[in-house]
Amino acid sequence: MVKRSQDIDLKIFKEEICKGNTSFLSQAITLGESTLALHRKQFRDLLTELIPHSGSSIRIGITGTPGAGKSTLIESLGTYLIEKYHKKVAVLAVDPSSELNHGSILGDKTRMELLSRSEDAFIRPSPSKSNLGGVTQNTRESVYLCEAAGYDIILIETVGVGQSEIAVHSMVDFFMILQIVGGGDDLQAIKRGVYEHIDLLVIHKADEDKVNQARSEAANFKKMFALFPAKQSQWNPVAMTCSSKENTGISELWQTIVKYLEQTQNSGYFQKKRTLQNIAWYSELQQEQLKRFLEEHPKLNDGILQINQEVEDEILTPLRASKRLEKLLTSLFSNT
């Protein structure tokens, strides 16, 4: 296992991942999830090597409350893309709560039985960290690794809660939300500003006995969407019905995505969005790096610990502590 070794052979890793070797791909992702500084450094070096080989997939985000049938939809859509279009499909997850609920998202591969058996699919559960920032970063990095390994479609699943939805939105080209037919909180979700983030709303579990209700719900959403102002993408979010169980609506769903891609690639929005996502990613890296630099600076660090202690002991008020820190910074770093 790579986790225990002191060093990895960058060249071999790069070659094997580019060949589509899933064992090396998995090990590399695990390396990236490590909290050890050495592992992170090795991983960053590997990623830097692989990024030029990435970027050619379509990244699709899928959200929805628990029970909306995200895994079933991913199973149907993934299988469809592999069988019909000979795509290679990777499935990742952003679920900051996975440590708490024992990784319910993608934790159970049996929920994607067909897909997990396919040679053209790669399924990776959410890293078990409780920190959303860490999970987001790991997933974003995994996207590049999967792309370098030749996956054409990256499906990223997340639970329907605000922060992680926004995180997934920041790393995908296309974002869809699943709502169960007859689910009461539809309007609520739209109000919450989800509309801003979605390109497609799927009324899911529109099985035969519920298909009429589902269609009427989808029609209501279409009417509602028409009332909202146009988005920067110039794409009007679509509302449609789908039953993964009965395999209806899957090809229509894919056609919608294809249409979105054509439209936004022609308008230049697709590339523009990716550039903006890169800028946002770098901005996160930068914050992290500056923070780490300050934390690792020995003299500054000692001084900060000392001040913190005096605040805790109530020797210093917060404002006086703040003045002390100012002096410390000035004494350590000349401003010229």
Next chain:
Amino acid sequence: MVKRSQDIDLKIFKEEICKGNTSFLSQAITLGESTLALHRKQFRDLLTELIPHSGSSIRIGITGTPGAGKSTLIESLGTYLIEKYHKKVAVLAVDPSSELNHGSILGDKTRMELLSRSEDAFIRPSPSKSNLGGVTQNTRESVYLCEAAGYDIILIETVGVGQSEIAVHSMVDFFMILQIVGGGDDLQAIKRGVYEHIDLLVIHKADEDKVNQARSEAANFKKMFALFPAKQSQWNPVAMTCSSKENTGISELWQTIVKYLEQTQNSGYFQKKRTLQNIAWYSELQQEQLKRFLEEHPKLNDGILQINQEVEDEILTPLRASKRLEKLLTSLFSNT
């Protein structure tokens, strides 16, 4: 107006605020809300002078959804404390959305007609910033100024949304939530983890025709609270009914607060909580200061801007940009 002057006379400001001069108090708060570095510095100096004169008030947080009657309750409670106990009452607000909805919280002083006419009351609307961090910091600082000006009771109002509730919780001794009688989202609020943060739940607008329903709702909450684990304060949240319109329940509400204060002052929890709040405050100040230091360092700043530009122009990938920043930091600041 102090906002336009280049300098303020610290000594006069300090003296006048300590005398309870509300005009100087208002000007000082305005100074603190300024985004100009000079104003912030002057304000910090003033605050440092005033903090030794602060700390002797009781800080009470009040939350609840719009329409729960927060302003009416504050009007009733404030008037009661002034008339019956000759207290001086200051009212502040944390409402990060106030810029959007034109400062609905406390914006309209006519909603607190009696209180706003009283010489022993000071009412200050939420600063109109959209950034919660900024609003929180301004409000926390205003607390100290009001205390130095002799206010015994500080009432801090906030809207019932997660983040600003937590912000207010971090600066008060006692926290209460208002729920309108018959309001449907009671259980929802409790589920959202509000229980953890409240010391008192008021079923509000329990007017004569609704008093029985209100009492039964309060009883249900009491039962629910009994199921939750004990809090660090060893205080079991209380559920009670109140009608500000009919002025019933106000003295019981105050007696509950008095009982809380006695219990937590005796156990030492009261002081311990304030110390922890100070530590948290300093931790915010420290983050802000380190960030500002980095932003203001000319060479570092130039280098960062250059790197950012190259990321935007897609000359650098985020990871390569990150490496460049690392080199820049190492070259500017020797680690010894």
